[in-house]
Amino acid sequence: MNPRRLLTWVLLVAAIASGWSVWRGLRPQAQAAADLRPDYVLRDYQIVALDRQGRESFTLTGPLLQRAPVSRALTLVTPQFLIPDAQGHYWDMRSERGEVPADDSRVELRDQVVAVSPPQTPPPTRIETASLTIDLNRKLARSSAEVVITRPGLTMRGKGLEADLAHQQVSLLSQVRTRYVPQH
Structure with missing residues (x-):
């Protein structure tokens, strides 16, 4: 057999083998991409x-x-989560993003989290933090991040938070600094 013809056959077989190998390698990536795609999407939704x-x-x-x-x-x-307290008034909680695990036991709010107490229940309270985990069944909120709580004439800063949303009880856990400005 001609050495040129033999080299052509060897290169042809190598090209087919490498093409087949690349094709097989792409199939798991296509499956992985399908696994990353959401199985359902809701736009402009409201869930009660x-x-x-x-x-x-x-x-x-x-x-x-x-x-x-x-x-x-x-x-x-x-x-945006609206969570009723014991009197049926709503805490308004917002963030840039959030996640609810499959067991629906909690909500994890992330990035620019703001929680505002019900306006009907004084004193008006605003909580700001980078992350907040809410136990929806017990209406408890927790954070291990830096937290700022503001009320009229009062600003509190600290690390960590525990809040009983049903009973309007909010506690900072450590490194608490308070600034009080009397209202006239």
Whole structure:
């Protein structure tokens, strides 16, 4: 056999083998990309969740909600949670993003989290932090990040927070600094 013809066949077989290898390598990537794609998406949504007694547990609104097919976690873009206290007045909680794990036991708000107490329940309270975890069943909020709490004439800063949203009780956990300016 001609050495040129033999070299042509060897190169042809090598090209087919490498093409097949590349094609097989792309299939897992295509499957992985399909796994990353949400199995459902809600746009401009409002969800009202009820507790076991049929009372409103919370209302969630936002422009975008996606569910991951593998973890079944919900990803939220600029969510707003309205969480009623014991008198039925609403805490207004917002952030840049959020996540709800598959077990629906909590909400994790991240980036520019702002929580405002019900206006009907004095004193008006505003909480700002980078992250906040809310136990929706017990209506408790926690954070390990830096927190700023403002009320009329009062600013408190600290690290860590525990809040009982149903009873309007908010506590800073450590490194607390307070500034009080009397109102005239």
